[in-house]
Amino acid sequence: METERHQIVTRNLDFFYGDAKVLHAINMNIEALRVTAFIGPSGCGKTTFLRCLNRMNDLIKGARHAGDIHIDGKNIFDRDVDVVSLRKRVGMVFQKSNPFPKSVFDNVAYGPRVNGVTGSRDVERIVERSLNQAALWDEVKDRLHDSALGLSGGQQQRLCIARTLAVDPEIILMDEPASALDPISTAKIEDLIAELKQKYTIIIVTHNMQQAARVSDYTAFFLLGELIEMDETQKMFTNPSKKTTEDYITGRFG
Amino acid sequence: MTKKRFLDIAVPAVTGLCVLFVIVAIGAIMINIIVNGWSQISLKFLTSAPEEGMTAGGIFPAIMGTFYRTIIMSLVGVPVGTLTAIFLCEYVSANSPLLRMVRFAVNTLAGIPSIVFGLFGLGFFVQFVGPGMDSIFSAEGQIQWAQPNILWASLTMAVLTLPVVIVSVEESIRTVPHDIREASLALGATRWQTIWRVVVPNSITGILTGAVLAVSRGAGEVAPILFTGAAYFLPNLTHSLSDQFMDLGYHVYIMSTQSPDVDATRGIQYGTTLVLLCLTFTLNAAAIILRYRMRKRVNA
Amino acid sequence: MTAKHYFDVEYEHLRNAIVTMGIEVEQHLFKAIDAHLQYNEALADTVVSYDHVIDKMEMEVDDLCVKLFAKLQPMAFDLRFLASVIKINNDFERIGDQAVSIARHSLYLIPRPRLSVDLTPMTMLAKEMVHHVIDALVNNNIYFAQDVLVMEENMDRFLMEYMGSIEAIMKQDPKNVRRGINLLFITRCLERIGDLTTNVAEDIVFYMNAKDIRHSHPEGEEKPGSAG
DSSP, X not given: OOTTTEEEEEEEEEEEETTEEEEEEEEEEEETTSEEEXXXXXXXXXXXXXXXXXXXXXXSTTEEEEEEEEETTEETTSTTXXXXXXXXHEEEEOSSOOOOSSBHHHHHHHHHHHTTOOOHHHHHHHHHHHHHHTTOXXXXXXXXXXXXXXXXXXXXXXXXXXXXXXXXXSEXXXXXXXXXXXXXXXXXXXXXXXXXXXXXXXXXXOSOHHHHHHHOSEEEEEETTEEEEEEEHHHHHHOOSSHHHHHHHTTOOO | OOHHHHHHHHHHHHHHHHHHHHHHXXXXXXXXXXXXXXXXXXXHHHHSOEETTTTEEOOHHHHHHHHHHHHHHXXXXXXXXXXXXXXXXXXXOTTOXXXXXXXXXXXHHHHSOHHHHHHHHIIIIIIIIHHHHHHHHSOTTOOSSSSOOHHHHHHHHHHHHHHHHHHHHHHXXXXXXXXXXXXXXXXXXXXXXXXXXXXXXXXXXXXXHHHHHHHXXXXXXXXXXXXXXXXXXXXXOOOSTTSOBOOHHHHHHHHHHTOSOHHHHHHHHHHHHHHHHHHHHHHHHHHHHHHHHHHHHHHO | OOSOOHHHHHHHHHHHHHXXXXXXXXXXXXXXXXXXXXXXXXXXXXXXXXXXXXXXXHHHHHHHHHXXXXXXXOOHHHHHHHHHHHHHHHHHHHHXXXXXXXXXXXXXXXXXXXXXXXXXXXXXXXXXXXXXXXXXXXXXXXXXXXXXXXXXXXXXXXXXXXXXXXXXXXXXXXXXXXXXXXHHHHHHHHHHHHHHHHHHHHHHHHHHHOOOOTTOXXXXXXXXXXXX
């Protein structure tokens, strides 16, 4: 187990919804400060796997797992792991932008506030920093107290990213963050990902192969709940080792 | 003419007639009350107590009594109902026996005739909780709580309106989008923080709808307060929770059934009914405006 | 690759275009070589005037490649194939240019008395290499392609040999020098054709196997190992 380089290490991770086994013995090592993309057809388990990493699946009734996920050397399924602080460390950006029906400011301030930051000066500082990191500050600085729902789709998604950054995570999970956006907004999100990987480990689920190729350092291909192949992105898209992967990425699947 | 064509004409006709019937019925009642009651309304009528065996004077104590008991009822019923709904939605799994039991109880509660609530209030609050409180708080031998009063009447009324509140808040909580709950949890919020900061603010319109419905349901009810606190006639206004109170609905009922000279009170009956109508309407309107404001703030 | 996809038709179309280009260039080269060997002035003229046809084909294939890159955003094999075709196309065009050069130098030689140098063996080898590489392209056959890499070694040897013999002829009589230089240019062209053909073979191996074998031919690779 190469825990030096690998921030996230999963060992024989199985996952079940009720009786249905949706992940089969996933073994994966994810490097720190890199972008790792998960690709695969719908229902292949990539999103389920992503949601295992911050134990978001705990919310689903009847869901259970077997195997381990080590983050920074600690098994996140251990009894003494506090899921609330785990989610603080492993932030998540969702497929559909989901700002709270609150002001722009309150959206970003939400995380720090629930995590106990009380001083209004501190909160303001964090909000400004996070919006800057998400390349949104200039666009919203004059309407911080307007409703977040008045922002464009792309701005809303960047707001959600800023909101995640505000709790200072180490790892950011992104579940198809640009799938509902126009190409310009998508490009902005992708630029942002390139920027953020200097400070954060990013894992992104995407249906868009070109996006995976553009933004990621490593790519993992899932099929029917199995990890078929994971390698450097460049290798995956020019010369994958498995025929299934090749068929999928060249569009000859099925 | 085919059967289909016939139905296309007949169905709107029949349904239209039903609507007409409803409009006529409501209109008749409203017009009757307004026409006959309007002449009674005066500053004196609204601000003085009944005189000469209720054949003269005003209805001020009854207005205040109704107002107080509606407020107390809402202050108790809405939070309790809301918290119950939160518990049912957030902490109980969708197919647990507990949830089904509570839901069954709530539905049954909604179908019970209001007089039964009155008897329940008498038996439970006045005769059970009251003496218990007296033995703790009151001086030896003194009866303060073990008698009908505005608190017991309001609480009884609150129990009556609970199902309405619970159902309406529950529905509203269930419409709070799942993704913003997830967003909150993913930011490291606890379950309770998520409920308090995301779910409740987003179902505030539902909670207020519950309040509106509770007020509408409760303000006009008479039966539950018959035995639990309403007084036939009080010379003084209600000052404390352990006082009895006069009530508009009850006042109409008394005048039209118990008065020695029913015909002499007829004008006052109409006036009182009009005031009751206006009061209910005002409380309703206030809640609706509040809800509208909230919705605008939330969705702005 | 169970089902035939719409884009497979497009790749097939591109493959046909590059193969047609290859065959055209091969014919072109054969004519140039024949014109030289037979001292056929008319044929040499045809070759010189035919060059623009090859140029036009090159532009068409390039255009098609760019369009397919834009439209299909290829991955994996498709990506390697498309990138290789662009390079192969360019190499074919330059083989065509070398053929024209051979024809031009022959046009100088044809009216003049022959020197006693016979380029037939070297031209045979050039023909075989080009033919082989086109076979490799048509059949996606890396073994044919690897054969070409071996033949290239012989090409180099031929060049050295002919340089020696032509130099000797030039030394015999200064009047031979102009013709000798023209002959030298032709051998140089043939050697270049060998190089370009080798490039094509390397590209075929790359798109088939995803292995970049340039600058590390099997022989070259083994030498350091066997030396030890």
